[in-house]
Amino acid sequence: MTHASHPAVGRFTRCLAAAVLVAAPWLPALAQQAPAPLLHTMFQDHAVLQRDQPLRVWGLAPPGETVRIELAGRSASARAGADGRWQAALPALEAGGPHTLVASAGKAQQTVSDLLVGDVWLCSGQSNMELQVWRSLDARAEIASAGNDRIRLLTVPQVSEVSAQATFSRPVQWRPVDSESVRDFSAACYFYARELQKTVDVPMGLVNAAWGGSRIEPWIGAPTLRTLGRLDGELDVLERFAVDPAAAVAQWGRLWQDWWSGRPGVSAGDAPWDAATQAAGNWRQAPAALGAWERWGVPELAEFNGMVWYRTTVELTAAQAAQDAVLALGPADEIDMTWVNGQGVGSTYGAGSGREYTLPAGLLREGGNEVVVNVLDTYRDGGLAGPATLHALVLADGTRVPLAQGWEYRIVPREAGNPPRAPWQSAAGLSTLYNGMIAPLGHYGLRGALWYQGESNTGEPDEYADLLRALRDDWRARFSPDLPLLVVQLAGFGMPNSAPVESGWADLREVQRAVAAEDARTGLVVAIDIGDRYDIHPTNKQELGRRLARVARHVVYGEAIAPSGPVPTGASRNGDAVVVAFGDVEGTLVAYGADAPLGFELCTDAPGSCRFARAELWHNRVTLRTSHAHEATRVRYCWADSPVCTLFDRNDSGPGMPAGPFEIPLSPMAEDDHAR
Known part of the structure; x- marks a missing residue:
């Protein structure tokens, strides 16, 4: 949920707008002096337009109004539809400028200056x-x-x-x-x-x-993602989120739970979001101040990137439980999935932003209410960042009920993998x-x-x-x-x-x-x-x-x-060696820092079978030798997160370009290719 969609923010915005209208009788006159722009925002002073193709220009105008556009002696017109949208096309222009673009509709006119093509x-x-x-x-x-x-x-x-x-x-x-x-x-x-x-x-x-x-x-775009055939459930949730966020979040919670239940090592009935099954797993007391779990002094978490479960309970009176409420959690690093009383209520991506989740009516109850959070961290610090004082239920009457009973946590084994991301998340949806x-x-x-x-x-x-x-x-x-x-x-x-x-x-x-x-x-x-x-x-x-x-x-x-830079065109066995041929070589191949290039590997089809190979340069080819070259089925080069790569091309104009990482299969070598 974004801050803009929070009910309190919406009420504030509406009140502010009403106050401005009451306090500013000059607004209608100002609107007459500065009519709404006819052109889309991309068309403004100092813009660059694409040369050598028809120029599409569009914007908004009163429905049914005819819009005329002029640019560099060329003109076109279009009629605004019922929604006010219009689009016109001008003939292609060569590179140059500056030009002026003029759009007019009735008495309204907009001029955009200093356009380049x-x-x-x-x-x-x-x-x-x-x-x-x-x-x-x-x-x-x-x-x-x-x-x-x-x-x-x-x-x-x-x-x-x-x-x-x-x-x-x-x-x-x-x-x-x-x-x-x-x-x-x-x-x-x-x-x-x-x-x-x-x-x-x-x-x-x-x-x-x-x-x-x-x-x-x-x-x-969503229509293109649907063509992949494996994201329909998430995309259905996204469509629903646009019209009914609370229902979409609950739907997503169920999809997330299905994912969890299918993880390796997850026993039947292990549902950490459900108070009835929370006895499962090794739950421990979290530090009162919370903060990044890497700083808790727990050896398993000292350099841990993965998932950790958190849980706590908050006590409410009957009057409190009957109110609308927002769950405030503060920042989480970096993705959370949050439940209250077993129902999914929110999921957010981003390490720096606080979490504020509006709870559906009727979800809270008198007595104990369980709050469960799964946090995924993929880089550096992780967890509920705290401080713990940020965590509370904020009730409709303004009462803030702290989550003061403390948190417990449970580490998820790495082999469980990473969970699916909520489809509405900003950079991960x-x-x-x-x-x-x-x-x-x-x-x-x-x-x-x-x-x-x-x-x-x-x-x-x-x-x-x-x-x-x-x-x-x-x-x-x-x-x-x-x-x-x-x-x-x-x-x-x-x-x-x-x-x-x-x-x-x-x-x-x-x-x-x-x-x-x-x-x-x-x-x-x-x-x-x-x-x-x-x-x-x-x-x-x-x-x-x-x-x-x-x-x-x-x-x-x-x-x-x-x-x-050089690219492999093929690899084949030649006696007790493997030969890799390269194309796109400017000048000749060269190895920097040694007599021969580093980083070549010969591999079989078996996992863990790759071995570094001794390499020899010959024109635009590299010959590779290892003790198991006769078994090799594929060649890898520069294969690591941060490999040492020394193969480049070189010509008279400079040091040239690097050969990039690759993996290619071996193929038979023609007879006339055997001689080096």
């Missing part, structure tokens, strides 16, 4: 796309020297919605690049456009829609960021989209493949059927390994590589070597921007260059 890019994803210029490498110098009127910036407000929105709920503004506007803008997005403009000399419009920690599912941040863009003309996300989905690489395809299809349906998508492969993060390991990060990188390879309008940017083993947010976004621009030059603009 060029290439418009949507930059989206999680925190590594959100990361601002002021947090990037050499930030002070970058900000001080920023000044480019031909790059324009628009940051989409971070808004989560349960249904698709036609426009923004908060103000947005197109701004030319200067030291002030660029400071808080996406570093990856800005450095990309700055680099690309060196070879594509047109104005650039950058639309940044990113949310730190977000999964991919919130960025995809379904379609919520699409609804609040992508849908408001309408059908604005784009040259392409940049996607830097995946850290929050590393536990489900098999599902991510279909989700990444769904995102691509969904955005193409909205913006353009052949919309190019440039995908940043996950950078390295964490300590390197001394032996081959299994890695969710590596699995997801391979999914990104495979999905990009299957579509000519999708490009992959290798970033494995520009990560930071100590920071999940590497600061060298300048090099990332350079690589993004290089991929765009090939995928979007058709330039005959290798887009993103």
Whole structure:
């Protein structure tokens, strides 16, 4: 539940609106002086419009009114429908400007000035796309020297919605690049456009829609998610949440409980949310102050990322139990699922925000009332953050009944896995960021989209493949059927390994590589070597921007260059060795820091069978040898969260590009390929 949907907030808003109307008789006159804008908010001063394609323009006008638009000597008209919406199309324009756009309907007129025509890019994803210029490498110098009127910036407000929105709920503004506007803008997005403009000399419009920690599912529209065939239950809950939140939460609680009952190691009748079965499990007394469980002094929790159950009881009189009430829990890090008297009442994503859940009428009872919270933590600190004084039942008459009897807790074994996320959650739900941040863009003309996300989905690489395809299809349906998508492969993060390991990060990188390879309008940017083993947010976004621009030059603009470093074209057995051939090599292959490249593995089909292999370079091939090479069925390279990768190409113009991580099967080698 958002604060805006809380009944008390709604009453306050209505009272405030009434007070303003009574105290401000000048409002009607002001409305006449400043009529509602005819154009959608995307069309405002300093905007960039997409060149070389028909220009779709839309907005709102009085129903039935004819709207006329004029731009660069071209004009069109459209009639507003019964809902006031209108849309018109102008002929394509070449890059250039500045231009003025005029929309008129009856006596109303809106003028938008200083419009440029060029290439418009949507930059989206999680925190590594959100990361601002002021947090990037050499930030002070970058900000001080920023000044480019031909790059324009628009940051989409971070808004989560349960249904698709036609426009923004908060103000947005197109701004030319200067030291002030660029400071808080996406570093990856800005450095990309700055680099690309060196070879594509047109104005650039950058639309940044990113949310730190977000999964991919919130960025995809609900109709497209339904095509996957495995999210119907969650999507049904989301639809219901839009019209009846309390009923939807209760419905979701039952789905969550079904998930729990099917977990490995969960015994029959083990239902921690139900007071009748709470004797099951090892419950212990939690510290009175609560706070992050890593600081409790409990060895099992010292570095624990996973789920912990909490429970407590609150005593109410009959008069108290009869009132409407809100359960206040304070912050939880990072996802909670909460029950009162065995019924689900709320679930929220986000470590910093407090939880306030409106309780359905009749749920509370005289005497003891059980409050049960399951908290999932995936990174750093976890748990009910406290202080415990924040936890209370807030009754309709203003009485605050503290949850003062103390909390007990129960640790969930890691093998239980992670629970499903409530579909209305902001950055971890379904379609919520699409609804609040992508849908408001309408059908604005784009040259392409940049996607830097995946850290929050590393536990489900098999599902991510279909989700990444769904995102691509969904955005193409909205913006353009052949919309190019440039995908940043996950950078390295964490300590390197001394032996081959299994890695969710590596699995997801391979999914990104495979999905990009299957579509000519999708490009992959290798970033494995520009990560930071100590920071999940590497600061060298300048090099990332350079690589993004290089991929765009090939995928979007058709330039005959290798887009993103050497790529494997095949692997086959050659006597007692395995040979991997590479394409997209500029110049020759080279190993940095040693006579031969590091990080190659030969594996059989058996789990845990991978072994590091000795590698030899020969032109555009790498020959691999191990004692079990004759048994190998697949080759892996740079396969870890943060591997050491030393294979690059090199030409006369510079150090070249890295070969990215991959896993490929072995295939037979033709006879004429046996000679090196």
